[in-house]
Amino acid sequence: MSMRKASLTDKQAKNGTSKYVLERCASINEYYDIAFKVMLLGDSAVGKTCVLVRFKDGAFLGGNFIATVGIDFRNKVVDVDNLKVKLQIWDTAGQERFRSVTHAYYRDAQALLLLYDITNKPSFDNIRAWLTEIHEHAQKDVVIMLLGNKSDMAAERVVKTEDGEKLAKEYGVPFMETSAKTGVNVELAFLAIAK
Numbered sequence: 592m593s594m595r596k597a598s599l600t601d602k603q604a605k606n607g608t609s610k611y612v613l614e615r616c617a618s619i620n621e622y623y624d625i626a627f628k629v630m631l632l633g634d635s636a637v638g639k640t641c642v643l644v645r646f647k648d649g650a651f652l653g654g655n656f657i658a659t660v661g662i663d664f665r666n667k668v669v670d671v672d673n674l675k676v677k678l679q680i681w682d683t684a685g686q687e688r689f690r691s692v693t694h695a696y697y698r699d700a701q702a703l704l705l706l707y708d709i710t711n712k713p714s715f716d717n718i719r720a721w722l723t724e725i726h727e728h729a730q731k732d733v734v735i736m737l738l739g740n741k742s743d744m745a746a747e748r749v750v751k752t753e754d755g756e757k758l759a760k761e762y763g764v765p766f767m768e769t770s771a772k773t774g775v776n777v778e779l780a781f782l783a784i785a786k
């Protein structure tokens with residue numbers, strides 16, 4: 592089954608209210624010791640869906656970009672220190688018009704992966720605003736990790752690795768550069784927050 596995105600009609604997509612939020616159960620009954628809710632956040636087109644698909648299915652969603660509508664989730668069980676950890680990973684829509692839908696889901700998330708695109712300066716500049724929003728809506732003890740995605744696009748890079756590191760240090764959060772296309776650091780990022 593193809594993931595999220597095209598599952599709503601255009602009319603519903605325009606509406607953008609929680610009434611049309613997508614919720615789909617995935618792989619129920621898989622054994623696990625402990626479960627965590629993780630949310631992927633960041634501007635539209637930074638690669639949230641692609642990072643999730645890379646982690647879950649080991650594949651890259653190339654081709655035409657289709658923006659996420661509302662919110663969707665996937666489960667994956669990983670082994671961490673001899674425990675089976677179920678990550679319920681929520682893929683949010685980066686577009687501003689869906690913000691009220693996604694805010695409702697922040698509260699019970701234990702971890703947040705905040706993404707920007709290393710080839711898109713505004714997506715990096717908006718990280719501060721995302722962190723302000725996170726502090727308003729998420730739990731106080733939420734685990735946050737900053738990811739600079741599309742690290743495979745070296746020729747188009749406009750955000751230096753050091754700038755990502757500096758920002759992460761300022762906010763006291765871990766940082767990695769990832770590529771949903773090549774898979775670099777994607778699994779590592781999810782395993783790090785699961786740990």
Ligand SMILES: Nc1nc2c(ncn2[C@@H]2O[C@H](COP(=O)(O)OP(=O)(O)OP(=O)(O)O)[C@@H](O)[C@H]2O)c(=O)[nH]1
Pocket residue numbers: 633634635636637638639640641642652653654655656657658659660683684685686740741742743744769770771772773
């Ligand atoms: N080269 C490269 N392209 C990527 C990478 N990750 C995502 N893309 C491309 O970037 C575009 C946007 O990716 P999405 O994963 O749909 O972005 P998103 O953050 O989920 O966007 P919204 O759903 O609007 O919030 C797509 O055309 C992807 O193919 C990556 O690591 N490298």
